[in-house]
Amino acid sequence: MNRKRKQRLIIVLGVLAAVGLSTALITFALRENINLFFTPSEIAEGKAPIERRIRVGGLVVPGSVKRGDDLQVTFDLTDNAEQITVRYAGILPDLFREGQGIIANGKLISGTLVEADEVLAKHDENYVPPEVQEALEKAGHPKKVPQ
Amino acid sequence: MFEYLKRLYHKFGSPRYFYDLTGKMLPWLVALSVLLLIPGLIYGLGFAPPEKYQGNSYRVIYIHVPAASIAMAGYVMMAVAGVIVLVWRMKMAEMVAKSVAPIGASFAFICLVTGSIWGKPTWGTWWVWDARLTSMLILLFLYLGVMALNAAIENAQSAARATAVLSIVGAVNLPIIKYSVEWWNTLHQPASIRMTSSAIDPEMLYTLLTCIAGFYCLFGALVILSTRCEILSREQRSSWVKKLVGVS
Amino acid sequence: MADSIVSEKVVVEEVPSLWAGMLAVMKRDLLIAFRQRTDMVNPLFFFVMVIALFPLGIGPEPSTLQKIGPGVIWIAALLSTLLSVDSLFRQDFDDGSLELALLSPQPLFVLAFGKMLAHWLVTAVPLILVAPVLCVMLFMDGDTIMVTLYSLLLGTPVLSMISAIGAALTVGLRKGGVLIAVIALPLYIPVLIFGTSAVEAASLTLPYAGQLAYLGAFLILTLTFAPFAIGTALRISVTSQ
Numbered sequence: 268m269n270r271k272r273k274q275r276l277i278i279v280l281g282v283l284a285a286v287g288l289s290t291a292l293i294t295f296a297l298r299e300n301i302n303l304f305f306t307p308s309e310i311a312e313g314k315a316p317i318e319r320r321i322r323v324g325g326l327v328v329p330g331s332v333k334r335g336d337d338l339q340v341t342f343d344l345t346d347n348a349e350q351i352t353v354r355y356a357g358i359l360p361d362l363f364r365e366g367q368g369i370i371a372n373g374k375l376i377s378g379t380l381v382e383a384d385e386v387l388a389k390h391d392e393n394y395v396p397p398e399v400q401e402a403l404e405k406a407g408h409p410k411k412v413p414q
Numbered sequence: 415m416f417e418y419l420k421r422l423y424h425k426f427g428s429p430r431y432f433y434d435l436t437g438k439m440l441p442w443l444v445a446l447s448v449l450l451l452i453p454g455l456i457y458g459l460g461f462a463p464p465e466k467y468q469g470n471s472y473r474v475i476y477i478h479v480p481a482a483s484i485a486m487a488g489y490v491m492m493a494v495a496g497v498i499v500l501v502w503r504m505k506m507a508e509m510v511a512k513s514v515a516p517i518g519a520s521f522a523f524i525c526l527v528t529g530s531i532w533g534k535p536t537w538g539t540w541w542v543w544d545a546r547l548t549s550m551l552i553l554l555f556l557y558l559g560v561m562a563l564n565a566a567i568e569n570a571q572s573a574a575r576a577t578a579v580l581s582i583v584g585a586v587n588l589p590i591i592k593y594s595v596e597w598w599n600t601l602h603q604p605a606s607i608r609m610t611s612s613a614i615d616p617e618m619l620y621t622l623l624t625c626i627a628g629f630y631c632l633f634g635a636l637v638i639l640s641t642r643c644e645i646l647s648r649e650q651r652s653s654w655v656k657k658l659v660g661v662s
Numbered sequence: 663m664a665d666s667i668v669s670e671k672v673v674v675e676e677v678p679s680l681w682a683g684m685l686a687v688m689k690r691d692l693l694i695a696f697r698q699r700t701d702m703v704n705p706l707f708f709f710v711m712v713i714a715l716f717p718l719g720i721g722p723e724p725s726t727l728q729k730i731g732p733g734v735i736w737i738a739a740l741l742s743t744l745l746s747v748d749s750l751f752r753q754d755f756d757d758g759s760l761e762l763a764l765l766s767p768q769p770l771f772v773l774a775f776g777k778m779l780a781h782w783l784v785t786a787v788p789l790i791l792v793a794p795v796l797c798v799m800l801f802m803d804g805d806t807i808m809v810t811l812y813s814l815l816l817g818t819p820v821l822s823m824i825s826a827i828g829a830a831l832t833v834g835l836r837k838g839g840v841l842i843a844v845i846a847l848p849l850y851i852p853v854l855i856f857g858t859s860a861v862e863a864a865s866l867t868l869p870y871a872g873q874l875a876y877l878g879a880f881l882i883l884t885l886t887f888a889p890f891a892i893g894t895a896l897r898i899s900v901t902s903q
Contacts, residue, residue, distance in 0.1 A: 277680065594851060
């Protein structure tokens with residue numbers, strides 16, 4: 268093979284190898300739960316790490332919101348399959364209400380109790396965060412969010 | 415058919431033919447954009463039904479969404495023109511690419527400003543590092559880089575080739591940047607907000623489509639106008655331009 | 663006598679392989695760099711001083727510094743890379759050796775690759791070696807420091823290559839400096855996002871492998887395609903004069 272063709276072959280093989288390798292890396296990265304989002308079912312099944320900061324999303328269970336003194340509040344989150352409890356000390360967002368889809372960031376203390384340091388609700392009632400949406404669908408829940 | 419298209423493509427590569435043809439096209443294009451934009455914008459900004467949760471403040475999407483679409487399409491157009499410049503060395507492509515840059519940048523800027531205006535009543539602040547606005551800001555920076563490079567190099571052909579390389583690199587990076595910013599947004603601002611309710615009202619949809627079409631026609635007209643100026647400037651020593659301008 | 667003429671062999675010189683060409687360019691650049699040691703040291707001093715400025719400007723509370731630490735380290739590395747890249751091609755351009763390089767039998771991307779590698783070894787590796795000390799000053803713990811090093815190791819070559827594209831595009835211009843920044847900074851953003859995110863995740867004891875994988879993917883793709891862009895840009899810049 269003459270030099271030019273050999274060079275071209277090397278270049279083409281190099282590019283193919285690079286694209287293949289980076290695709291593999293990206294596939295790996297996509298599968299990694301780098302957002303560390305868990306549904307109540309996954310937490311109930313024990314899939315979430317204890318004592319590590321995680322994100323939890325679900326719908327607020329009606330009637331589960333209990334306020335203590337000093338801005339302490341506990342409420343339950345569900346994905347209509349399992350339920351977990353979230354404990355939060357702080358001001359809840361304006362749009363927080365029962366049946367609303369919310370995301371809590373915090374630590375999983377034990378079993379099904381999450382100590383949240385951040386609670387976020389959405390501005391648009393029809394908007395369900397994509398992760399929660401997927402989780403709801405997985406748990407057999409249809410697309411519409413119950414009002 | 416294919417032969418005809420090939421011939422048309424090569425014809426468009428001639429500055430003189432491009433100038434003549436666009437001279438005939440331009441009035442129609444301007445008329446079309448006016449015809450689409452005026453009713454579209456008046457209806458959208460004035461008469462379309464108010465949105466369920468945002469009231470009247472959502473109306474800016476009739477400008478914001480077309481501007482965003484054009485800003486992104488413009489960059490892709492610049493990159494495609496760049497490929498033509500590097501591979502086929504077509505002078506017309508150089509001129510078109512140079513014209514698109516400031517116009518696309520202006521639309522990106524309009525998108526950011528209207529996004530801000532929309533943000534104030536909705537989020538309460540003039541600026542928020544939402545994934546879309548941040549990506550659009552970076553797109554504006556990419557445009558500015560292209561414009562700055564074009565301005566810095568004196569030789570028109572080298573400037574065109576250098577900006578072609580830059581546009582292509584930028585275009586390849588654009589999806590990566592968008593993905594990174596969206597991902598960054600989920601980490602730092604999970605409460606990302608949708609612009610309208612998930613089921614868009616048909617009245618709003620048609621108005622929006624009219625506005626988008628109208629703005630695209632406007633964009634086309636502006637690019638053609640700018641390219642024609644560029645043609646006259648670069649071809650000023652050729653006989654047909656001299657005759658046109660009236661210099662003997 | 664006729665025999666000696668006929669039996670003379672004609673010697674054809676072997677054109678060096680791609681690899682040999684790259685090594686030659688790299689060795690030359692390393693030699694030049696070591697002879698001008700100030701060029702090596704300036705980016706390093708800049709890196710250290712920029713990071714030192716942040717506590718002075720923002721306040722020395724550990725909690726604040728821990729929060730902004732990943733971003734500070736990465737932005738300082740980014741700016742140092744930007745600063746050092748202007749001289750990458752300028753000297754060769756000024757003395758004409760860049761023009762000569764265009765005539766070499768090696769394709770231009772070999773030259774680009776070799777120069778890039780030398781540049782990274784000379785400017786970024788000292789940064790990476792010094793980074794742990796600065797991380798300690800920003801109150802990062804051991805694991806976080808390791809992840810910072812990994813992320814810098816994966817990310818700085820990408821930053822170098824992107825700024826090299828900018829340098830190659832502007833090497834013919836007299837005042838190329840700020841223009842390189844305008845060109846390169848938007849393209850830095852994905853690396854910045856995933857680099858800081860990896861370090862941040864490590865500091866919160868969250869998984870960071872995904873972010874590092876993205877950085878790795880960027881590295882491989884940039885290593886593959888940037889040399890072509892740099893080569894094209896160099897050719898354009900040099901032949902436009």
